[in-house]
Structure formats: C-alpha cells, structure tokens
Amino acid sequence: MQRMQETDRLNAGEEKLRNLLLLGLAGDEPAYHAFLQELSAHLRAFLRKRLARLPDEVEDLVQESLLAVHNQRHTYDAGQPLTAWIHAIAKYKLIDLLRRRARRDLLTDPLDDELGLASASDAEAADARRDLGKLLTQLPERQRLPIVHMKLEGLSVAETSRLTGMSESAVKVGVHRGLKALAAMIRKDA
C-alpha cells in the first residue's frame, strides 16, 4: 500500500515536471524556469546519492547537468518517460566527471585519491567551486555579449541586436553556441 502511494507520488511528480518542460519547449518561459528549478533539486538528490565520496563535486555537477539538459533539450521526445531522459543525461555527465578525474589523477599522484578521506582538505583548493560566471568572461565577444544582454540582463533579441550591432540571427546563434562552448570549457578544465 505504502509502496503504491510512493509510485503514485513519483508519477505525479514526473507528470508535473514533464508538463512544465513541454510548456517550456513550446516557449513558455515561466514554466521552463519552474522546470529547471525543480530539476535542480531532483538532480542534486540524484547526484548526491551517487557522489557520496566526492561531496564537493555535487553542486558543480548539478550545474553541468542543468547546462546539458538545457543545451540538449531538443532531444527530449514527448513520448518518452522524462525521468529516463534526465537520468541518462545526469549519469552521462557523472561518468564523464569520474573519467576526467581518473585521467587527472593518473597524471598527478594516484595515491592521494586512494586515501580519499585524508585528501579532503588538500583537494579543497583544486575543487573550489567552479564559477560559471568567470568562465563566461572567457567566451569570445560574439558569444559573450549576446549571453550577457539576453540571458543575464533579460533584454530581447532586438534590443541586444541594437546594442551590439550584431544581426538578430547572429545574436541567437551567439547565445546557442556560447552555451555549448561553456559546456565544452567545463569538460576541458576539470
């Protein structure tokens, strides 16, 4: 009985999240905002459970996964269970992170990480929260300016175009490519 209630609750949660995403994909911004908001809590719980040994990495990975979901949102098929889609993305980013760490540790001293607990304080400097805002400043102008004006200051495409002297389609492409480049920078730097 209790288990049934729990699946009902999960299904209701999934249904709600799915509706928000579908509205968002159709252009409803407040719904999309609500979707991402709920998704970040869901991702945090999902990743915290799987990264118990690397708690410092959880929030970075939540952010990386959110960016991945956003950049790849066109691959969601309305006929597919939303949780399967989201968990596949989060797991992919999790495995990618573990591989990156393994490669980095191979180049430095593998023993440090084997000892796990002891290295927690040493690792702090290296694992300091990655600042996406800082990474953003490293993007080339044609990507950075559209993102700053449209995504951070909330200006429209037309206003951004007027401010930067870029065409409207160049502004849209700049946002799109900039966010993809941001994901690529995360992949390379960790």
Place this chain on the structure above:
Amino acid sequence: MRTDDLVTMLATGAGAVPPHPVARRYVIGLGAGTLGAAVLMAMLLGPRPDLAAAIALPMFWVKTGFVVSFAAASLFPVWRLSRPGASLAWVSSVLGAPVIAIWLLAAVVLIRSDATQREVLFFGSSWNACPFLIAFLSAPVFVAAVWTMKGLAPTRLRLAGGAAGLLSGAVGAMVYSVHCTEMAAPFIAFWYMAGMLIPTAVGALLGPRLLRW
C-alpha cells in the same frame, strides 16, 4: 554563479524549440553525406555500364531491396542512440531481418547450385575490392552521421559510434551497388556485410572520442 542564478540565466529568453529539431538535423546531415558518397562513386567509379539492362533482372531488385532496407534499418539504432535514455528494444530484430533474409537466400542459392559453381557465386570477380570500396564510399556518410549525432545527445558513445559507422557502411553499400556488377546472393550476403562492418568497427573504436559532448 549560484545554481539558482544559472537556472534564471538558462530560462531567460529561452524561447521555443523549433518543431522536429531532430528529424531536421537528420535530413540535412544524412542528405549531405549520401550526396557526398554518390558524387565520389560517380567521379571515381561510375555506375555499372550495363545498368539499363540490369534493371530488368529480378536479382538486381533483390540486391537493391537488401541494401536499401538495410540502410533504412540501420537508421533506427542511430535514431535511438542519439537520444538520452531511449530504449533499444527492437533494434536487433530490425537490423536482423534484412540480414537473415539475404543469408537465407544465399544459403538456398548455394545449396541448389552445382558444386563447381559455388566458388564463383561466393567470390564473384570483385571480392577483394568490394569491402574496401564500400568502406571508402561510407567515409562522407560517416562524417555526416557523426556530425548529426554530436548535435543531439548520445550517452552510450561506443554503441553510438558503432551505429553511426553501420549506417554509413549501409549507405556506402547502397551507393556502391549502383557501380557493382555482382548479382549473386552469396557474394552480397558476405562481402557487402564485410564492407559495412569496416566503418562499424571504426565507429565503435572512435565513438567515445568523436561523440563526446
């Protein structure tokens, strides 16, 4: 940047996603790749000289039916593997059906033929070139298939790379069949398959590196 700020940033001005974004990317990517293979074939190999006469033969259509249906079937795993969390049910049946059909036909042909004929039916006159030419023609399709998949979101990169390789091999074989004069089912069942498996292996090998996002 705090996660809440990131959420706000991503949502602001997100706009609507254009309809059928995945299908559109496939049409562009695979259209360009197939065109590239066709141009390579036309320029370097040319269509078989007896093409006009060959289209009157039933075996020409059996061969064409096999390569076209296998190319169509190999789209299915690519399609599935480029979406996170999509199910792979039915992939092996869809891929297996045309292969089993041509193998059965090849077996019947070999069993019913004369012992002295079997070698010719199996090796034809171009067995040592066929697989490599198919692999060669698959190259532009492979580039296009990797481009297509990379813009989506494959999460099982080795499988996805193999699927992209298989699709490009199948399209390469389809294009090659316009040039190739071999008509025996045993030849097609073995050497065409061998040709398609070369880019498949390359794709599986390179997938994790090429498709990362």
